[in-house]
Amino acid sequence: MQCVGEWAENDKHGYLRAYIEATREARRKFSESGFVDLFAGPGRVCVRERGEIFDGSPLLALAHDSAPFSRVVLCDLAQVNVDALRHRTARYGDRVEILHGDSNSRVHELVRLLPPGLNLVLVDPFGLAPLHFETLRILSQVEHLDLIVNFPTSDLRRNKDHYIDPTNEVVARALGVPGWRERLGPGDIALETASQFVDSLAGLGYTGTQNRMIPIMRAGSELYRLIFASKHPLGDRIWTSVTRHTPSGQLGFKY
Numbered sequence: 329m330q331c332v333g334e335w336a337e338n339d340k341h342g343y344l345r346a347y348i349e350a351t352r353e354a355r356r357k358f359s360e361s362g363f364v365d366l367f368a369g370p371g372r373v374c375v376r377e378r379g380e381i382f383d384g385s386p387l388l389a390l391a392h393d394s395a396p397f398s399r400v401v402l403c404d405l406a407q408v409n410v411d412a413l414r415h416r417t418a419r420y421g422d423r424v425e426i427l428h429g430d431s432n433s434r435v436h437e438l439v440r441l442l443p444p445g446l447n448l449v450l451v452d453p454f455g456l457a458p459l460h461f462e463t464l465r466i467l468s469q470v471e472h473l474d475l476i477v478n479f480p481t482s483d484l485r486r487n488k489d490h491y492i493d494p495t496n497e498v499v500a501r502a503l504g505v506p507g508w509r510e511r512l513g514p515g516d517i518a519l520e521t522a523s524q525f526v527d528s529l530a531g532l533g534y535t536g537t538q539n540r541m542i543p544i545m546r547a548g549s550e551l552y553r554l555i556f557a558s559k560h561p562l563g564d565r566i567w568t569s570v571t572r573h574t575p576s577g578q579l580g581f582k583y
Protein backbone atom coordinates (compact mmCIF):
# COMPACT_ATOMS: atom_id res chain seq x y z
CA MET A 329 0.00 0.00 0.00
CA GLN A 330 1.17 3.56 -0.65
CA CYS A 331 0.48 6.14 2.03
CA VAL A 332 -0.73 9.39 0.51
CA GLY A 333 -2.10 12.71 1.66
CA GLU A 334 -5.84 13.36 1.60
CA TRP A 335 -5.37 15.35 -1.63
CA ALA A 336 -4.54 12.16 -3.56
CA GLU A 337 -7.87 10.57 -2.80
CA ASN A 338 -9.92 13.79 -2.84
CA ASP A 339 -8.37 15.49 -5.85
CA LYS A 340 -6.37 13.21 -8.13
CA HIS A 341 -8.62 10.18 -7.72
CA GLY A 342 -11.71 12.37 -7.51
CA TYR A 343 -11.07 13.95 -10.91
CA LEU A 344 -10.07 10.62 -12.44
CA ARG A 345 -13.21 8.90 -11.15
CA ALA A 346 -15.40 11.78 -12.39
CA TYR A 347 -13.78 11.77 -15.84
CA ILE A 348 -14.17 7.99 -16.22
CA GLU A 349 -17.81 8.29 -15.21
CA ALA A 350 -18.49 11.25 -17.51
CA THR A 351 -16.94 9.55 -20.56
CA ARG A 352 -19.08 6.41 -20.31
CA GLU A 353 -21.30 7.40 -23.27
CA ALA A 354 -18.25 8.19 -25.39
CA ARG A 355 -16.79 4.76 -24.54
CA ARG A 356 -20.03 3.02 -25.45
CA LYS A 357 -19.70 4.36 -29.01
CA PHE A 358 -16.56 2.27 -29.43
CA SER A 359 -16.59 -1.50 -29.25
CA GLU A 360 -13.40 -1.42 -27.14
CA SER A 361 -11.73 1.01 -24.76
CA GLY A 362 -8.57 1.07 -22.71
CA PHE A 363 -7.13 2.55 -19.53
CA VAL A 364 -3.35 2.74 -19.16
CA ASP A 365 -1.56 3.57 -15.93
CA LEU A 366 2.11 4.23 -16.73
CA PHE A 367 3.00 4.52 -13.01
CA ALA A 368 0.38 2.28 -11.49
CA GLY A 369 1.46 1.81 -7.86
CA PRO A 370 0.16 -1.17 -5.84
CA GLY A 371 -3.59 -0.58 -6.44
CA ARG A 372 -4.48 0.58 -2.92
CA VAL A 373 -3.67 3.73 -0.99
CA CYS A 374 -3.82 4.55 2.68
CA VAL A 375 -4.77 8.12 3.53
CA ARG A 376 -2.18 9.24 6.06
CA GLU A 377 -4.39 11.69 7.94
CA ARG A 378 -7.28 9.26 8.54
CA GLY A 379 -5.72 5.81 8.14
CA GLU A 380 -8.49 4.91 5.69
CA ILE A 381 -7.85 2.67 2.71
CA PHE A 382 -9.02 3.47 -0.82
CA ASP A 383 -8.61 2.06 -4.29
CA GLY A 384 -5.62 3.40 -6.18
CA SER A 385 -6.01 4.44 -9.80
CA PRO A 386 -5.81 0.88 -11.30
CA LEU A 387 -8.61 -0.52 -9.11
CA LEU A 388 -10.61 2.65 -9.44
CA ALA A 389 -10.58 2.25 -13.25
CA LEU A 390 -11.45 -1.44 -13.01
CA ALA A 391 -14.28 -0.79 -10.55
CA HIS A 392 -16.12 1.37 -13.07
CA ASP A 393 -18.84 -0.91 -14.40
CA SER A 394 -21.40 1.10 -16.37
CA ALA A 395 -19.11 1.28 -19.45
CA PRO A 396 -16.16 -0.84 -18.38
CA PHE A 397 -12.76 -0.56 -20.03
CA SER A 398 -12.24 -3.66 -22.13
CA ARG A 399 -8.50 -3.48 -21.49
CA VAL A 400 -6.59 -2.10 -18.50
CA VAL A 401 -2.80 -1.92 -18.88
CA LEU A 402 -0.75 -1.31 -15.75
CA CYS A 403 2.99 -0.76 -15.42
CA ASP A 404 5.18 -0.28 -12.37
CA LEU A 405 8.89 -0.38 -11.72
CA ALA A 406 8.69 -1.96 -8.27
CA GLN A 407 8.29 -5.73 -8.06
CA VAL A 408 6.34 -5.42 -4.79
CA ASN A 409 3.75 -3.21 -6.52
CA VAL A 410 3.49 -5.55 -9.49
CA ASP A 411 2.90 -8.52 -7.14
CA ALA A 412 0.21 -6.56 -5.29
CA LEU A 413 -1.43 -5.56 -8.59
CA ARG A 414 -1.45 -9.17 -9.82
CA HIS A 415 -3.13 -10.27 -6.62
CA ARG A 416 -5.64 -7.41 -6.50
CA THR A 417 -6.70 -7.55 -10.14
CA ALA A 418 -6.82 -11.35 -10.54
CA ARG A 419 -10.62 -11.42 -10.49
CA TYR A 420 -10.76 -9.21 -13.60
CA GLY A 421 -9.09 -11.94 -15.69
CA ASP A 422 -7.62 -11.14 -19.08
CA ARG A 423 -9.03 -7.60 -19.21
CA VAL A 424 -5.88 -6.71 -17.26
CA GLU A 425 -2.27 -6.68 -18.49
CA ILE A 426 0.47 -5.94 -15.98
CA LEU A 427 3.98 -5.01 -17.03
CA HIS A 428 6.91 -4.90 -14.65
CA GLY A 429 9.57 -2.32 -15.46
CA ASP A 430 10.20 1.20 -16.65
CA SER A 431 7.13 2.36 -18.55
CA ASN A 432 9.36 4.56 -20.71
CA SER A 433 11.38 1.65 -22.01
CA ARG A 434 8.26 -0.53 -22.38
CA VAL A 435 6.09 2.02 -24.17
CA HIS A 436 6.09 0.21 -27.52
CA GLU A 437 4.75 -2.93 -25.80
CA LEU A 438 2.15 -0.80 -24.01
CA VAL A 439 0.98 0.64 -27.32
CA ARG A 440 0.62 -2.84 -28.83
CA LEU A 441 -1.64 -3.82 -25.92
CA LEU A 442 -4.08 -0.95 -26.48
CA PRO A 443 -7.45 -1.69 -28.06
CA PRO A 444 -8.39 0.22 -31.23
CA GLY A 445 -11.13 2.25 -29.42
CA LEU A 446 -11.07 5.15 -26.94
CA ASN A 447 -8.09 5.12 -24.58
CA LEU A 448 -7.26 7.07 -21.43
CA VAL A 449 -3.67 7.23 -20.16
CA LEU A 450 -2.85 8.30 -16.60
CA VAL A 451 0.70 9.63 -16.13
CA ASP A 452 1.27 9.81 -12.40
CA PRO A 453 4.95 9.77 -11.39
CA PHE A 454 6.19 10.69 -7.90
CA GLY A 455 8.61 13.28 -9.30
CA LEU A 456 9.80 14.66 -12.61
CA ALA A 457 12.60 12.15 -13.37
CA PRO A 458 10.45 9.27 -14.71
CA LEU A 459 8.33 11.60 -16.87
CA HIS A 460 9.72 11.33 -20.42
CA PHE A 461 8.08 13.38 -23.13
CA GLU A 462 9.27 10.89 -25.75
CA THR A 463 6.97 8.28 -24.15
CA LEU A 464 3.98 10.61 -24.56
CA ARG A 465 5.01 11.31 -28.15
CA ILE A 466 4.90 7.57 -28.92
CA LEU A 467 1.54 7.17 -27.14
CA SER A 468 0.11 10.19 -28.98
CA GLN A 469 0.35 8.31 -32.27
CA VAL A 470 -2.53 6.12 -31.07
CA GLU A 471 -5.85 7.45 -32.34
CA HIS A 472 -8.44 8.56 -29.72
CA LEU A 473 -6.07 8.75 -26.77
CA ASP A 474 -6.61 11.22 -23.90
CA LEU A 475 -4.01 11.99 -21.25
CA ILE A 476 -4.24 12.99 -17.60
CA VAL A 477 -0.80 14.02 -16.36
CA ASN A 478 0.31 14.73 -12.83
CA PHE A 479 2.98 17.38 -13.49
CA PRO A 480 5.05 17.61 -10.28
CA THR A 481 5.50 21.36 -9.81
CA SER A 482 6.55 21.00 -6.16
CA ASP A 483 9.51 18.83 -7.23
CA LEU A 484 10.58 21.60 -9.62
CA ARG A 485 10.38 24.27 -6.95
CA ARG A 486 12.11 22.16 -4.32
CA ASN A 487 14.95 21.04 -6.58
CA LYS A 488 15.27 24.16 -8.71
CA ASP A 489 19.05 24.55 -8.20
CA HIS A 490 19.62 20.95 -9.15
CA TYR A 491 17.48 21.15 -12.31
CA ILE A 492 18.88 24.47 -13.46
CA ASP A 493 22.41 22.98 -13.51
CA PRO A 494 23.22 22.72 -17.26
CA THR A 495 24.41 19.10 -16.89
CA ASN A 496 21.04 17.98 -15.51
CA GLU A 497 18.78 16.54 -18.21
CA VAL A 498 15.66 15.68 -16.19
CA VAL A 499 13.57 18.71 -17.21
CA ALA A 500 14.61 18.61 -20.88
CA ARG A 501 13.58 14.94 -21.01
CA ALA A 502 10.24 15.64 -19.32
CA LEU A 503 9.34 18.60 -21.54
CA GLY A 504 10.87 17.37 -24.78
CA VAL A 505 12.54 20.79 -25.03
CA PRO A 506 16.38 20.68 -24.94
CA GLY A 507 16.59 24.52 -24.76
CA TRP A 508 14.03 24.93 -21.94
CA ARG A 509 16.42 27.02 -19.79
CA GLU A 510 16.80 29.67 -22.50
CA ARG A 511 13.01 29.96 -22.72
CA LEU A 512 12.56 30.63 -18.99
CA GLY A 513 11.24 34.06 -18.11
CA PRO A 514 11.53 35.81 -14.74
CA GLY A 515 8.49 33.99 -13.29
CA ASP A 516 8.09 30.85 -11.21
CA ILE A 517 10.19 28.01 -12.69
CA ALA A 518 7.47 25.43 -12.01
CA LEU A 519 4.74 27.32 -13.83
CA GLU A 520 6.99 28.27 -16.71
CA THR A 521 8.09 24.68 -17.28
CA ALA A 522 4.52 23.39 -16.89
CA SER A 523 3.50 25.84 -19.58
CA GLN A 524 6.36 24.65 -21.84
CA PHE A 525 5.10 21.10 -21.25
CA VAL A 526 1.61 22.12 -22.38
CA ASP A 527 3.16 23.71 -25.50
CA SER A 528 4.97 20.44 -26.21
CA LEU A 529 1.64 18.58 -25.93
CA ALA A 530 0.14 21.06 -28.38
CA GLY A 531 2.93 20.12 -30.80
CA LEU A 532 1.60 16.54 -30.69
CA GLY A 533 -1.87 17.72 -31.69
CA TYR A 534 -3.22 18.19 -28.14
CA THR A 535 -4.38 21.70 -28.91
CA GLY A 536 -7.73 21.63 -27.08
CA THR A 537 -8.69 24.69 -25.15
CA GLN A 538 -8.66 22.75 -21.91
CA ASN A 539 -5.10 21.46 -22.21
CA ARG A 540 -4.53 23.53 -19.12
CA MET A 541 -3.68 22.93 -15.57
CA ILE A 542 -5.51 22.46 -12.32
CA PRO A 543 -3.39 23.32 -9.28
CA ILE A 544 -3.66 20.63 -6.60
CA MET A 545 -3.02 22.26 -3.25
CA ARG A 546 -2.36 21.17 0.29
CA ALA A 547 -2.40 23.63 3.21
CA GLY A 548 -1.98 26.57 0.87
CA SER A 549 0.98 25.16 -1.08
CA GLU A 550 0.81 23.68 -4.51
CA LEU A 551 1.78 20.01 -4.85
CA TYR A 552 1.38 19.53 -8.56
CA ARG A 553 -0.69 20.44 -11.59
CA LEU A 554 -3.14 18.06 -13.13
CA ILE A 555 -3.01 18.48 -16.90
CA PHE A 556 -5.63 17.10 -19.20
CA ALA A 557 -5.01 16.68 -22.94
CA SER A 558 -7.39 15.45 -25.61
CA LYS A 559 -7.35 15.90 -29.36
CA HIS A 560 -11.13 15.79 -29.46
CA PRO A 561 -13.43 18.74 -28.52
CA LEU A 562 -15.75 16.32 -26.69
CA GLY A 563 -12.90 15.33 -24.35
CA ASP A 564 -12.36 19.00 -23.60
CA ARG A 565 -16.03 19.61 -22.92
CA ILE A 566 -16.24 16.66 -20.55
CA TRP A 567 -13.10 17.73 -18.65
CA THR A 568 -14.54 21.24 -18.32
CA SER A 569 -17.74 19.84 -16.88
CA VAL A 570 -15.99 17.58 -14.36
CA THR A 571 -13.71 20.38 -13.18
CA ARG A 572 -16.52 22.91 -12.79
CA HIS A 573 -16.72 21.64 -9.24
CA THR A 574 -13.89 20.12 -7.29
CA PRO A 575 -14.37 16.48 -6.21
CA SER A 576 -15.30 17.75 -2.74
CA GLY A 577 -18.12 19.88 -4.21
CA GLN A 578 -16.39 23.28 -4.08
CA LEU A 579 -16.58 25.59 -7.08
CA GLY A 580 -13.81 24.47 -9.43
CA PHE A 581 -11.27 26.29 -11.53
CA LYS A 582 -11.86 28.87 -14.22
CA TYR A 583 -9.65 28.32 -17.25
Ligand SMILES: C[S@@+](CC[C@H](N)C(=O)[O-])C[C@H]1O[C@@H](n2cnc3c(N)ncnc32)[C@H](O)[C@@H]1O
Pocket residue numbers: 365366367368369370371372373383384385386403404405406409429430431432452453454458
Ligand atom coordinates in the same frame (compact mmCIF):
# COMPACT_ATOMS: atom_id res chain seq x y z
C1 LIG B 1 2.44 8.19 -7.50
S1 LIG B 1 2.71 6.48 -7.58
C2 LIG B 1 1.36 5.89 -8.51
C3 LIG B 1 0.04 5.98 -7.85
C4 LIG B 1 -1.14 5.45 -8.65
N1 LIG B 1 -1.20 6.03 -9.99
C5 LIG B 1 -2.44 5.75 -7.93
O1 LIG B 1 -3.00 6.83 -8.11
O2 LIG B 1 -2.88 4.88 -7.16
C6 LIG B 1 4.06 6.34 -8.69
C7 LIG B 1 4.50 4.93 -8.99
O3 LIG B 1 5.45 4.96 -10.08
C8 LIG B 1 6.33 3.87 -9.94
N2 LIG B 1 7.48 4.16 -10.83
C9 LIG B 1 8.54 4.99 -10.61
N3 LIG B 1 9.30 5.06 -11.72
C10 LIG B 1 8.71 4.29 -12.66
C11 LIG B 1 9.01 3.98 -14.01
N4 LIG B 1 10.08 4.50 -14.62
N5 LIG B 1 8.18 3.16 -14.69
C12 LIG B 1 7.08 2.62 -14.08
N6 LIG B 1 6.75 2.88 -12.78
C13 LIG B 1 7.55 3.71 -12.09
C14 LIG B 1 6.61 3.80 -8.46
O4 LIG B 1 7.01 2.50 -8.09
C15 LIG B 1 5.24 4.20 -7.87
O5 LIG B 1 4.51 3.06 -7.52
